[in-house]
Amino acid sequence: VQEVPVAADVVLAALLAAPAVAARVIVATPLAAYAQCGDVLVGVLAPTAVRVPGSLVGPPHVVAALRSGRELLVGDGGVCAGDVRLTVGRWWDSTVPRVRPVPVVAVVPMPAGVPDAVSAGAGVLCEALGGGGSVPDAVRGLVGLGPGLTPAGDDLVAGVLVALMAAGDLERAAAVLDCVRPCRHRTTALSAALLDHAGAGRAVPQLVRYVHSPSDPAALAGLLAVGGTSGAALALGAQIGLSVGGARMTSPADREVA
Amino acid sequence: VTVRDRVEVRAGAYHDSVTLLQVSKAVADVEGVAAAQVAMATDLNVEVIRRMGFDVPEDAGPNDLVVAVRADGDEALAAADAVLAHELTGGRRATTGGNAQAVATPRTVGAAASGGGGTLALVELPLLSPAPAGEARP
Numbered sequence: 188v189q190e191v192p193v194a195a196d197v198v199l200a201a202l203l204a205a206p207a208v209a210a211r212v213i214v215a216t217p218l219a220a221y222a223q224c225g226d227v228l229v230g231v232l233a234p235t236a237v238r239v240p241g242s243l244v245g246p247p248h249v250v251a252a253l254r255s256g257r258e259l260l261v262g263d264g265g266v267c268a269g270d271v272r273l274t275v276g277r278w279w280d281s282t283v284p285r286v287r288p289v290p291v292v293a294v295v296p297m298p299a300g301v302p303d304a305v306s307a308g309a310g311v312l313c314e315a316l317g318g319g320g321s322v323p324d325a326v327r328g329l330v331g332l333g334p335g336l337t338p339a340g341d342d343l344v345a346g347v348l349v350a351l352m353a354a355g356d357l358e359r360a361a362a363v364l365d366c367v368r369p370c371r372h373r374t375t376a377l378s379a380a381l382l383d384h385a386g387a388g389r390a391v392p393q394l395v396r397y398v399h400s401p402s403d404p405a406a407l408a409g410l411l412a413v414g415g416t417s418g419a420a421l422a423l424g425a426q427i428g429l430s431v432g433g434a435r436m437t438s439p440a441d442r443e444v445a
Numbered sequence: 446v447t448v449r450d451r452v453e454v455r456a457g458a459y460h461d462s463v464t465l466l467q468v469s470k471a472v473a474d475v476e477g478v479a480a481a482q483v484a485m486a487t488d489l490n491v492e493v494i495r496r497m498g499f500d501v502p503e504d505a506g507p508n509d510l511v512v513a514v515r516a517d518g519d520e521a522l523a524a525a526d527a528v529l530a531h532e533l534t535g536g537r538r539a540t541t542g543g544n545a546q547a548v549a550t551p552r553t554v555g556a557a558a559s560g561g562g563g564t565l566a567l568v569e570l571p572l573l574s575p576a577p578a579g580e581a582r583p
Contacts, residue, residue, distance in 0.1 A: 335462030415463030
């Protein structure tokens with residue numbers, strides 16, 4: 188068996204330390220593979236892929252060999268894929284740190300290509316979070332909306348969740364998450380897993396950076412470069428989350444103008 | 446001319462949103478094609494496609510790709526198929542290899558060294574101010 192060191196998200200620590208269980212690759216792209224392991228989706232990413240929460244980062248040739256349907260063993264300290272054993276050489280953390288003071292953000296126009304329905308749904312969700320409508324209806328109208336593997340509607344909701352968590356608005360974050368859970372089956376397995384991570388305050392590094400520095404053009408540019416429409420939808424969601432999450436703060440000291 | 450609808454469900458086919466939006470548009474632009482939609486078969490996407498008048502199989506699930514094309518006759522449908530195949534395999538786009546995520550900046554020197562074909566490295570070091578008397582420099 189060939190031992191291959193990888194870098195793993197700390198959220199996987201308990202799963203990897205537990206007795207090994209079977210997993211199956213359900214999504215495979217040239218730079219990433221995602222294996223269903225019970226209720227958990229474990230990612231195996233090439234170093235050049237965006238660092239998705241709940242993933243291991245390993246050599247590209249190992250990732251490329253993980254085709255859809257491939258059986259893996261996850262646990263006992265690593266991940267076994269045939270005669271290759273991925274063992275954790277170092278850890279990283281996808282958790283979004285609390286942002287304080289909560290920045291005031293300007294809503295940027297959605298880049299072209301994002302479905303109009305998602306932009307419209309963003310407005311509905313923003314209004315609902317401010318008390319002007321039904322949050323469950325708004326979330327249900329977004330989860331699974333958009334053509335790709337991670338629909339833009341999901342990305343938008345994920346951005347809202349992460350920003351609310353980062354802003355410390357746990358009450359609204361929990362309310363949104365309660366609406367997301369019944370909708371998990373309405374979207375792709377990968378996107379449902381990323382929504383779970385967002386609800387727990389975990390995100391890709393580009394979103395973490397943006398939530399903490401929304402006025403930094405480089406942070407926005409970095410986020411917009413993620414995926415096809417994912418970065419744009421995440422950015423819009425984060426703007427909504429920060430504006431709503433920041434608005435609950437009553438002390439001027441808790442806010443800053445970005 | 447007989448209007449032909451074709452709805453196909455493909456398992457294990459993954460593409461990012463921009464790719465699928467562009468594919469849908471390219472197929473819809475084919476002469477004789479009245480409507481086209483290519484998307485993951487999530488509940489909301491299936492609702493949209495059904496509202497367009499297509500009959501999406503009940504067993505299509507969110508992890509499947511659904512291709513729906515309406516064309517004026519077999520010839521237009523065949524032309525749509527050809528454009529679809531071309532676009533889904535890369536088409537005119539600069540592709541990241543079908544990955545759902547953008548390529549990230551290398552996070553370590555090792556990753557940067559192994560990831561590109563560069564032959565020149567620039568290493569930037571912070572300018573150290575003179576250490577106060579009695580203190581060692583790091």
